[in-house]
Amino acid sequence: MAHDIRIVTETELRRAITLDLETVKVIEQAFAALSDGGVVMPPVMSMDLAAVHGEVDVKTAYIPGFDGFAIKVSPGFFDNPKLGLPSLNGLMILFSAKTGLVEAVFLDNGYLTDLRTAAAGAVAAQHLAPKVVQTAGIIGTGVQARLQARAARLVRPYDRLLIWGRDADRARTCAADLADLECDIHVVDTPENLVKASQLVITTTPAKTPVIEAKWLHPELHITAMGSDQAGKNEIDPQALVRADLYVADRAAQVEQLGELRSAIEAGIWTKGAPAELGDVIQGRARGRKNDAEITICDLTGTGVQDTAIATHVMARLAGRDVGTVITA
Amino acid sequence: MAHDIRIVTETELRRAITLDLETVKVIEQAFAALSDGGVVMPPVMSMDLAAVHGEVDVKTAYIPGFDGFAIKVSPGFFDNPKLGLPSLNGLMILFSAKTGLVEAVFLDNGYLTDLRTAAAGAVAAQHLAPKVVQTAGIIGTGVQARLQARAARLVRPYDRLLIWGRDADRARTCAADLADLECDIHVVDTPENLVKASQLVITTTPAKTPVIEAKWLHPELHITAMGSDQAGKNEIDPQALVRADLYVADRAAQVEQLGELRSAIEAGIWTKGAPAELGDVIQGRARGRKNDAEITICDLTGTGVQDTAIATHVMARLAGRDVGTVITA
Numbered sequence: 001m002a003h004d005i006r007i008v009t010e011t012e013l014r015r016a017i018t019l020d021l022e023t024v025k026v027i028e029q030a031f032a033a034l035s036d037g038g039v040v041m042p043p044v045m046s047m048d049l050a051a052v053h054g055e056v057d058v059k060t061a062y063i064p065g066f067d068g069f070a071i072k073v074s075p076g077f078f079d080n081p082k083l084g085l086p087s088l089n090g091l092m093i094l095f096s097a098k099t100g101l102v103e104a105v106f107l108d109n110g111y112l113t114d115l116r117t118a119a120a121g122a123v124a125a126q127h128l129a130p131k132v133v134q135t136a137g138i139i140g141t142g143v144q145a146r147l148q149a150r151a152a153r154l155v156r157p158y159d160r161l162l163i164w165g166r167d168a169d170r171a172r173t174c175a176a177d178l179a180d181l182e183c184d185i186h187v188v189d190t191p192e193n194l195v196k197a198s199q200l201v202i203t204t205t206p207a208k209t210p211v212i213e214a215k216w217l218h219p220e221l222h223i224t225a226m227g228s229d230q231a232g233k234n235e236i237d238p239q240a241l242v243r244a245d246l247y248v249a250d251r252a253a254q255v256e257q258l259g260e261l262r263s264a265i266e267a268g269i270w271t272k273g274a275p276a277e278l279g280d281v282i283q284g285r286a287r288g289r290k291n292d293a294e295i296t297i298c299d300l301t302g303t304g305v306q307d308t309a310i311a312t313h314v315m316a317r318l319a320g321r322d323v324g325t326v327i328t329a
Numbered sequence: 330m331a332h333d334i335r336i337v338t339e340t341e342l343r344r345a346i347t348l349d350l351e352t353v354k355v356i357e358q359a360f361a362a363l364s365d366g367g368v369v370m371p372p373v374m375s376m377d378l379a380a381v382h383g384e385v386d387v388k389t390a391y392i393p394g395f396d397g398f399a400i401k402v403s404p405g406f407f408d409n410p411k412l413g414l415p416s417l418n419g420l421m422i423l424f425s426a427k428t429g430l431v432e433a434v435f436l437d438n439g440y441l442t443d444l445r446t447a448a449a450g451a452v453a454a455q456h457l458a459p460k461v462v463q464t465a466g467i468i469g470t471g472v473q474a475r476l477q478a479r480a481a482r483l484v485r486p487y488d489r490l491l492i493w494g495r496d497a498d499r500a501r502t503c504a505a506d507l508a509d510l511e512c513d514i515h516v517v518d519t520p521e522n523l524v525k526a527s528q529l530v531i532t533t534t535p536a537k538t539p540v541i542e543a544k545w546l547h548p549e550l551h552i553t554a555m556g557s558d559q560a561g562k563n564e565i566d567p568q569a570l571v572r573a574d575l576y577v578a579d580r581a582a583q584v585e586q587l588g589e590l591r592s593a594i595e596a597g598i599w600t601k602g603a604p605a606e607l608g609d610v611i612q613g614r615a616r617g618r619k620n621d622a623e624i625t626i627c628d629l630t631g632t633g634v635q636d637t638a639i640a641t642h643v644m645a646r647l648a649g650r651d652v653g654t655v656i657t658a
Contacts, residue, residue, distance in 0.1 A: 005436060007336055009658035038380070045374040049391050051367070054429055058387055058400065062378050071387065071402050073422065075429030083428065091431055093402060093420070099412065100383055100404030102420055105434055107334060107658035327654055329338035329436035 006104040008314075008324035010111050016323055017314050019118050019147060021154055024126070027119035028282060030063065030309035031250070035279030038064040041251075041304045053078045061304030068094045068103055070311035072304070074113065094311045102329075104315055112314065116306040118147035120250065120278075121202055121224050124298035126155040127281050127288050128248060129200045129222040133158045137194040139211055139235075140204035141165035141174040144226065148202040149178055156200055160184040164194045192216050195223075203227050203235040210263075214239035219293040226300040228259050236297065238264035242272075245294040246287070249275045251303050259301040275299075335433040337643075337653035339440050345652055346643050348447050348476060350483055353455070356448035357611060359392065359638035360579070364608030367393040370580075370633045382407045390633030397423045397432055399640035401633070403442065423640045431658075433644055441643065445635040447476035449579065449607075450531055450553050453627035455484040456610050457577060457618050458529045458551035462487045466523040468540055468564075469533035470494035470503040473555065477531040478507055485529055489513040493523045521545050524552075532556050532564040539592075543568035548622040555629040557588050565626065567593035571601075574623040575616070578604045580632050588630040604628075 041061035054077040074090040133156035165171040249255040264270035276286035374387035383406040403419040462485035494500040578584040593599035605615035
């Protein structure tokens with residue numbers, strides 16, 4: 001029973017979809033669905049390939065009402081740079097949620113993951129940052145540093161952007177790459193100065209020891225920590241989670257294992273129980289920011305619903321368009 | 330960093346690879362590798378989609394020394410026949426074991442799974458069945474009934490084939506489809522008559538209550554049970570496992586959860602501890618059949634190493650050949 005399968009490459013995907021408010025909306029809907037219940041999202045399948053200095057993660061989620069569900073495979077092979085290859089790559093497969101048939105293979109090398117991760121940052125800022133953000137701060141200088149700066153500006157059109165990274169040269173390159181945002185961009189000398197001057201801070205690092213100290217927290221601050229996605233990573237001083245007026249998770253069961261909350265639990269200082277989830281805040285089932293003065297933190301570890309949402313969204317965008325290669329199988 | 334990815338359809342795969350002794354050898358090597366250690370094989374990722382009467386399984390395994398590793402996605406959507414579609418489909422993705430880059434996507438709709446499952450039956454017969462098998466018996470009338478009959482004959486060239494299924498018409502169709510084997514083929518009226526007359530029996534059913542009773546077991550009998558692959562399935566009377574001289578698993582940790590052993594453990598009659606694995610028998614680390622008179626049983630639940638082995642094998646077969654569609658991504 002042959003049917004058509006669309007194969008789309010990274011180049012084709014980059015032309016077809018970018019980071020915009022529509023993408024943010026799609027990811028917001030995914031989190032809202034997660035709160036509604038009925039989502040089937042198995043734990044991440046992880047394969048640690050120590051012998052080849054690699055790892056492979058598989059994520060998926062079924063969301064009621066969505067036409068398809070995605071299965072995403074994300075390999076990370078950390079000796080690749082020696083071969084002139086990127087460490088991270090991978091693909092997403094979109095299946096019909098009605099028949100289980102393969103509908104599309106997105107050979108995105110991680111591009112759609114980058115997008116859906118950035119969009120989640122925008123969703124967090126939209127629902128948790130102070131209404132007016134004059135200064136935003138980005139910690140880190142990689143792909144997500146750039147994308148998170150752009151994503152935040154879609155929902156909080158800041159005038160000033162501060163960037164800090166361990167490597168000042170890379171921070172300057174990052175700032176230069178963001179010049180088209182046409183706002184005031186500065187590379188700052190310490191994360192402390194960045195946090196103290198910002199109303200919205202996004203951490204995008206693979207740090208294993210905190211880059212933000214609790215004592216830097218101040219009224220009218222929202223922090224989104226999106227770097228931690230594995231046990232062992234930790235971007236924010238565990239005391240900061242306790243001190244914040246509100247700490248929100250993308251997925252409570254996941255931040256306890258892979259996110260910032262893990263360190264706070266291990267340090268024995270977290271006594272508030274399971275944190276609220278972003279979807280619950282979106283749906284009004286959990287409280288969000290009460291006023292401008294509060295300090296809020298959102299912890300993003302990455303969820304399968306985001307993958308299913310972005311893949312379904314891409315498929316809808318491509319409908320009726322001659323993009324990719326169609327194979328009958 | 331664009332690279333070539335080969336997309337191969339079911340039709341192209343059926344032309345390129347069939348069930349033969351080379352395929353059996355490849356699957357034997359996979360089981361041997363599982364015994365050697367160093368294999369990384371995470372538990373099956375399972376997603377139960379009750380709302381749409383579907384399920385999705387994801388399997389993978391890394392085998393030291395193999396050029397690639399496969400990730401296999403197997404959706405089963407059981408309302409599909411109402412739409413004129415098969416219930417089972419899916420695909421395999423082959424990644425480089427050195428760089429994690431996608432090398433091939435096999436849109437096989439389950440064909441490679443059928444092959445590697447049949448080949449495992451041949452491996453089990455080769456290592457556990459009596460040296461001379463005059464009569465083989467197949468219980469069940471589906472795709473695996475046909476393939477297991479062919480696989481068994483590659484390693485035990487029987488003269489007579491008995492077939493039993495709950496539906497006699499389907500059993501007759503199955504027999505007719507196997508006419509090219511050019512041996513004496515009979516549809517029998519009861520599974521009891523089939524077991525009693527055979528030296529090699531293969532069960533290929535989705536049975537939830539046993540189709541083989543312990544009292545039918547006789548000297549010079551090997552049974553391979555390949556139907557059970559989920560908790561709830563059970564093809565063989567648990568007493569038969571206890572009564573057999575030797576019970577071998579494809580993967581001990583898996584048969585306890587998904588195979589025949591689960592029922593024996595639940596019935597409280599299994600006291601022999603973890604069973605030997607097929608790979609250990611192949612490698613001589615566990616004993617196989619001691620003499621023709623013994624009764625042996627092999628329980629196959631399906632393993633990720635088989636998927637990685639068949640996918641790697643297919644890729645090697647296709648090397649230098651103009652098969653499939655090459656996409657640069």
